[in-house]
Amino acid sequence: MTEGREWCEGCGVTLQTEDPKAPGYVPLAALEREQIICRRCYRIRHYNEVSPVEQDPEATLSLLNQIAETKALVVQVVDLFDISGSWIPGIHRHTGNNPLLILGNKMDLFPRSVKSQRLKEWVYRTAKDLGVKPVDVVLTSAAKGTNLEQVAQAIEKHRRGEDVFVIGTANAGKSTLINRLLKEFGGGEEAVTTSPYPGTTLEAISIPLDGGKRIVDMPGVIRKDRMSEWIEPKELKAITPDGEIKPKGYQLNEGQTLFFGGLARFDFVEGARQAFVCHVANSLYIHRTKSEKAEELWVNHRGQLLAPPKDPSSLPELTRHTFHLKGDEKQDIVVSGLGWITGGNEKARVDIWAPKGVRVELRPAII
Known part of the structure; x- marks a missing residue:
């Protein structure tokens, strides 16, 4: 067992020192560090390695159910390149009566000729078709840092002094976006481990905000109906756009x-x-x-x-x-x-x- 902090600051998993093959393993010597992260997060950050962890989609969805019992702003990050595949089915059941802000991520992947207003209207239309009425839609690129100020302003406006829960499917860009916001407006370092592989965040990660409130990065919901969930991690880069798509x-x-x-x-x-x-x-x-x-x-x-x-x-x-x-x-x-x-x-x-x-x-x- 670990002393002091019980959670990995990178992925949220419970830390342990007994089993190097199990999630949350951290060597005893690492407990002396100021920031404690598990071996998996350390290897992702420093060597771009990844150890796939089998996740239970139902367990992740049950975590989301807790949001409906709180008073908070829910921020859903969707991948504009795969909006239907990055939508959380039945999201209104998880958010309860809380306001929903949609952040359309990865706008940098679209050709520059595509008008942002057209993309925004598309997100609104998709949400409406799925029975959801968001308080706002903001387009961004976590990778490029696009429209971060608009994202921060929208979150501050609609949270009304309450907690913020950031949700989305695996690899939609939630953690990257949170890190960008923290660096840009909080003066902090990278708080959440990110990688190009689905399922990097394993448990909810809570980051303090002013006034005793918090922003919570929820683990990504796994959807098995996407091609990306079936590709081996080492081959995922072949189908994952890393810049503007050339039709x-x-x-x-x-x-x-x-x-x-x-x-x-x-x-x-x-x-x-x-x-x-x-x-x-x-x-x-x-x-x-x-x-x-x-x-x-x-x-x-x-x-x-x-x-x-x-x-x-x-x-x-x-x-x-x-x-x-x-x-x-x-x-x-x-x-x-x-x-x-x-x-x-x-x-x-x-x-x-x-x-x-x-x-x-x-x-x-x-x-």
Whole structure:
């Protein structure tokens, strides 16, 4: 057992000195440090290593249920690159009567030609469709420090002197945003461990505010219907955008296929020749071929030419999703956690193949 502090200041997990393989392990010598963090957080911060920890999604959601019993401002951080996949299902049940402020993170990933007002209206519309009415929506980029002042002002305005709970799905950017705010306005150092891997924050982390109140970084909610939850940590960078997305356009005839590494497959089944524009991480390899050759290519080259994943057995089997594009407006075909394909200049039938359980949906075009 540890003496003094009982929680890791980086991820919130209970500290222990007995089992190096279990969450919260800290060497006895580290207890003399002013800031005590577990070995996992130390390795993430200093060596960019990660040790995946199995988390119980139901346990995380039960933590959120406690928020409804308090008086506080709830701040939900959503990933604009994957807004439906980063939404917390049934959020109104967890927040109770508390006001909800939505922070749309990762706005830096969108091409500069996309107007921020359009993105903001999209977030409002998505929230309304999901039965939620936020007190405000603020767009930001935790990675770039964009609009931090507007974020801080919105939080201070709507919290009305109460506690603040910051919630979101794993890897939406909650902890990075909190660290940015602390450095910018609190004069503090990094308080919360961050990494590009889902599930870094394991327990609630409480940070004091003036007036005896606090800002609480809640552990990210795990959603298994996103591609990012199925990728090995060392391969996650291949599908995670780290800068402005450069759309890739393809003029396709019916009977042509696009492979997104070895993760997903897009078949243009029927329709006039037209453009399809892919919005995915710039580092993700896209391969075009004839549909009649697609199956052979998939079987013989997945894990090699078509990668990630290096180990195809790490993903569930692919499931087909069929969509009929209306041809009177552009539409996005979204693969949660991977990106989206924009089409619809002409009527078309397309098939998307994605790992079983990964969310695939159709929406009006964002760009």
